[in-house]
Amino acid sequence: MNNIADDLLEGVKSISRFIGTTERRTFYLAEKGELPGVFKQGNRWVGLKSKIREGYERRAAGTEAA
Secondary structure, three states, rough: OOOOOHEEEEOOHHHHHHHHHOHHHHHHHHHHHHHHHHHEEEEEEEEEHHHHHHHHHHHHHHOOOO
């Protein structure tokens, strides 16, 4: 990815599509701080695809607690 726009997900809907779960579940995980690379920017949730993917890969490898 050459620029941040290619890596950026804006809003719970976009994030939920990327991780393959419901918007409600995505919002819950984001609120609990359990989605790496997902944070609030103003009043909107945003995420970085690369960081979300890295977080899931670390968990799958057993190097990060669930």
